[in-house]
Amino acid sequence: MVKQPPFTTLFQSADFAKNYLTNHYKAYFTHPEEKAYKCCYSFVYYIELGSHYFDQGKRAPLSIKPVLLFYGLSNWLKAALLTIDPDYPATTQVLAHGLSARKRKKQGYEFLSDEVRYQKEGLFPYLSSKLFNIKQVTGEKIKMRHLLFNIPEMQTILFSLFNETGLVPLNVMTDPDNYLLKKARLNFKDHEFQRWLRLVNDLSDPNIIVQNKEESIHIKIPPETLSQFCLIRASMSGIVYLPRYPEEIPRTPELLVHYMLLYQLSMICRYETEWWGDLIYSFSSNDLPVITKWLEVSQSKSPWLINQFFFPKKE
Structure with missing residues (x-):
């Protein structure tokens, strides 16, 4: 079987993207070709911009890597939305992140104990609803621990550090x-x-x-x-x-788990400068190896998951 090129390569062609979108719209709209023509270049630009962010994120030092990877994945997810909703963004309500983080880190802060909260409006709940037909509970908090312990590629390092797996x-x-x-x-x-x-x-x-x-x-x-x-x-x-603990797994596909974790890390690296600097340069806790490994995983797996969304396996 001939291996399919990645989405970042295929969607550099506006003609390919237009045909792809037309096929997706046929089941939902009376004039799918017109819809595809209208949003084709926005779709291509989201893919291309996301690729630039992600490529730079892979090369960037740890200090700024989370921000670049987060914006890269965000742009790819916006392209994914266009396969379902050709009018995105129809309102300003879907432009915010859709998540919130604790603004100030308390004394003795540990990354795995930190939480992210679902918001009523914004990109995250819109992605969850449109792409996966899941309605999140507004205000619900999810621990970083529960997100990380349910990522396959994180199991080895988490077992080494904490003697447990998820x-x-x-x-x-x-x-x-x-x-x-x-x-x-x-x-x-x-x-x-x-x-x-x-x-x-x-x-x-x-x-x-x-x-x-x-x-x-x-x-x-x-x-x-x-x-x-x-x-x-x-x-x-x-x-x-x-x-191993089904009650702890977040009610969202792994693709959006990557969005949540990259959001949280990008917020820390932008707004918690003192803690972020201490983390990177003091080597004082288990947070650094966990975060370093997570970013390594996500910069490989986020494109892999997006590719699966665009071209799901048929057999």
């Missing part, structure tokens, strides 16, 4: 789209396992089928929407994971 990997079965999890891997007592299974069933998308066998759990996951599920996480290497 995800358990699934084994691929012989049938396509079918996975297996040995109950012994969870290392739960019976009542803990029953609670875990109940939460997994309650929080799963209806398309996910979970079967409780004698020594293992069998899970069927449709591949074309794998990246959109809130409960399931997939690594870039193709390993699929379930959360």
